[in-house]
Amino acid sequence: MKDKLVIFDTTLRDGEQSPGASMTLEEKIRIARMLEKMRVDVIEAGFPAASPGDFKAVNAISKLIKGSTVCGLARANRQDIKKAGEALKPAASSRIHTFIATSPIHMKFKLRMHPDQVVESAVSAIQQARGYTDNVEFSPEDAGRSEFDFLCRIIEEAIRAGAKTINIPDTVGYNLPAQFGELIRNLMEKIPNSDEAIFSTHCHNDLGLAVANSLAAVMQGARQVECTVNGLGERAGNASLEEIVMAVRTRQDEFSCDTDIDATQIVPASRLVSNITGFPVQPNKAIVGANAFAHEAGIHQDGVIKARETYEIMSAEEVGWGSNRMVLGKHSGRNAFRQRLKTLGFEFGSDQELDDVFCRFKDMADRKHEIYDNDLQALVTESGNIAENERFKLKHLQVHSQTGQTPHAKVVVEVDGVDVNAEDSGNGAVDATFRAIEKIIDSGSELQLYSVNSITSGTDAQGEVSVRLQKDGWIVNGHGADLDIIIASAKSYINALNKLVSSESRMHPQLAEAI
């Protein structure tokens, strides 16, 4: 009988700390639902004390998610623990994750605290958290650069105070695999009450070693891994969920544990996170990159045709790469449409939601002959991107572009229910369109990213556009898809502007000064 390896996903917390990866409440809920469907054990939904928006997100996710434990992050102080406990109240299963830095450099310069005070704060935070839930996790932040004897001391006290999970973060991605594995083994051997807690890893990827370090720790007895979809996260990111899960599953000959993850949800989750954050997945990324299962060399193709295992250690289907079959067209009915989406993992809360997406599908079918699974996925994601009470809506766009002439755009945008017209010229058709929209909305924001992806191949493929806007230190991502990439660009720009007007500022957990 194999041990269980707990998968703790922190895409919504550490992942969101990636510069530019901010998400709206609706987006966080969509990702949380996807993680639940993937059978992630613990979803770290946010840092409730960081902002009212974070509190709301953790609270909303706590109400909705029943199949995974919902976790909230809290620094080791009374206000943070209280906020986390309150936000998590409705959860069927909740966890409070409290942390305090233990490395000499963090204690001296960031916290300005004596090690004895750090131990005291950790113990009292854990005791307070136990008043809200039995499921308390403690992290000695920057454990990877902390003194071993001090780590043993604070962890022993943390377990005695009631922490059931001890997470060992390599906060700055400094450790090497053999060293990190040894650290976990030594801690588990030396701490007298270590058998009363599950040891966990939380590795950052500054040296590209987050997955290797996490796996080395699992080899030495860690039974929880903290990770994110697509390896999203602070700086170079966190250990990637898909790589951890598939390494453990593919090398069951080496691991004495396995996860409960439904791996067929890995690729859909990767697409969803990439679409929402605007962070593209590199083509050669393991498991979820577009080329992860593509064989270019003739000799490889020949081998795979004869026996897949000659060059593939996993199957594409196992991790959720569908066949992208052409299934529907202009004559397809509502039932066939609903059935296909169900097969792709999409279900609708109400008939109204289904009707809206079906209308968009019919509109697309009039313009595009062959509709693939990827088109349907983009269509549903695009509908989810449009919140109900948006202030700005694209009503009409006309662009004139001709060799030797300056492109010119005319737009009509509905602003709070009133149609407003504007026109402008620009360096290109997209520039002219964005300028015309800005004439109406006058957001004063700065465009930080503009990217176009084609959803399927061929010149009639849908274009998926992501833009990132920045204003007063607040960053939002907008998305839009259309057969016409200029229209997709306008939709994504307006989507970002809608988010900008409803944004709330938040605090960064590791930059926050006061404990």
Ligand code: KIV
């Ligand atoms: O990287 C880190 O140390 C963290 C902690 C809050 C666990 O994210």
Ligand code: ZN
């Ligand atoms: Zn982290």
